[in-house]
Amino acid sequence: MELRQLRYFVAIVDHGSLSRAARVLHIVQPALTQQVQQLEEELGTTLLHRSAQGMQATDAGRIFYEHALAILKQVADAKSAVNQxxxxxxxxxxxxxxxxxxxxxxxxxxxxxxxxxxxxxxxxxxxxxxxxxxxxxxxxxxxxxxxxxxxxxxxxxxxLVEEDMMFITRANSQFSCKKKSISLAKALQVPLILPSIQHGVRPRIEQVVRDHGMKIDQVIDITSIAILRSAILADMGATILPVSPLLAEIERGEMRACPIEDVKLSRTVSLxxxxxxxxxxxxxxxxxxxxxxxxxxxxxxxxxxxxxxxxxx
Structure with a gap:
């Protein structure tokens, strides 16, 4: 297996076409096809297949693509480390x-x-x-x-920092806390719009809730922070998050962040x-x-x- 074969394969996946990849790589298409075939023979599996959308990676090809990107990046970093x-x-x-x-x-x-x-x-x-x-x-x-x-x-x-999480709603929301702070129990009584479990913040919230003998009954799982933001502005519920992802809306007065008074709910941000x-x-x-x-x-x-x-x- 050669580095150029990895570069060729990555280019085909990125451009979705043998002809476009060949032009970018400045090689003729038959030579590019031959290199991919040699790579597939060595790996003993098919990496690419044709579809109506062009050349696409197979399941094995998608796995290999991630490894190829990592290898090429490490090679580039090694060269840079020597020269810089x-x-x-x-x-x-x-x-x-x-x-x-x-x-x-x-x-x-x-x-x-x-x-x-x-x-x-x-x-x-x-x-x-x-x-x-x-x-x-x-x-x-x-x-x-x-x-x-x-x-x-x-x-x-x-x-780096310890970030406090707060109870955040739309300004003048039906779910807004009535005082300057809110208890965790009261926060859990409203529909909560929370990032899905793949987000680092969600496991932390659920762990603290369990540690205090409580549970989240009403939750809307949303993967995208942008969609979560829109759902809050539509007053579909409240969220418990650090301020940072909704900072612009809070500073413009479109949302309100209310401290949770009886529980230390925070996350450690690390580099x-x-x-x-x-x-x-x-x-x-x-x-x-x-x-x-x-x-x-x-x-x-x-x-x-x-x-x-x-x-x-």
Whole structure:
């Protein structure tokens, strides 16, 4: 198996066409077809099939595609690590961030990396927590923002902030808390719109509820934070979340965040990297910048409901 075969296969999947991939790769189509056939013979399985939509990966092909991406990324990182300077880091850095944390970090981080490291190609991926964990473990991501649920032992982990979760409704909602705070029991009496179990925040909420001898009776499971936001604005119910994913709506007065008075409901936001794949100089520079930026956002009050943990940059 050769690296060029991995690149060829990835290009076909990405472009959905042998002819388009051949043009991008600057090789003739028969040669591309031959390389894919050799790859399939070596693996003993079919990786691609034709459909009305073009060339598509089979089930085995989709699995192989993920591994091929990870391998190609690690090779690129290795080359970058050899060639780059510690004074002027360059190369590609891929960082994953959960949907429920992107509101606080994503745009400030994009701006900060562009300003501080113009030679770094920064790839910011927003995904479900479970997907980020898999991509970080496989090497497709250099860094990931994850929530410490006690299952991060396989990664190098640096705790960033502790985020309080609040009871959030539409402004003037029928479900709004009547006082400045609300008890967990009362919060659980209204229909709750919560991220699905694949989100790192949901297991934390359910664990705290169980620990206090309660249960969630009325829940609407939604995978997308964008759809969850729309459901709250439509006054279909309330949610229990950190402020960060709904920060813009709260600041505009479209939503109201109410503290939970009798239970400490929070999550630890951590910056993680692989224990097995070393960070490039560029990735280490971004890692340090994430820590510094988190401190600035908390100190300035722009990361609402967050408390900086005692870590060294």
């Amino acid at each position: 300077s510690t004074n002027k880091p360059s190369g590609t850095v891929a960082l994953g961030i959960p949907q429920s944390a992107s509101g606080a970090l994503a745009f400030p981080l994009l701006s900060a990396v562009r300003a501080a490291f113009p030679d770094i190609v920064f790839q910011l991926t927003e995904e479900l927590t479970g997907n980020l964990t898999e991509q970080l473990a496989s090497g497709r991501l250099n860094l990931a923002i994850l929530f410490d649920d006690g299952q991060l032992g396989k990664f190098n982990t640096r705790a 993680c990297s692989s224990k097995n794949i070393p960070l490039t100089n560029a990735a280490m520079a971004v890692e340090k910048l994430v820590i510094e930026l988190s401190r600035e956002l908390v100190k300035s009050g722009k990361w609402l409901g967050a408390e900086m943990l005692d870590i060294q940059p």
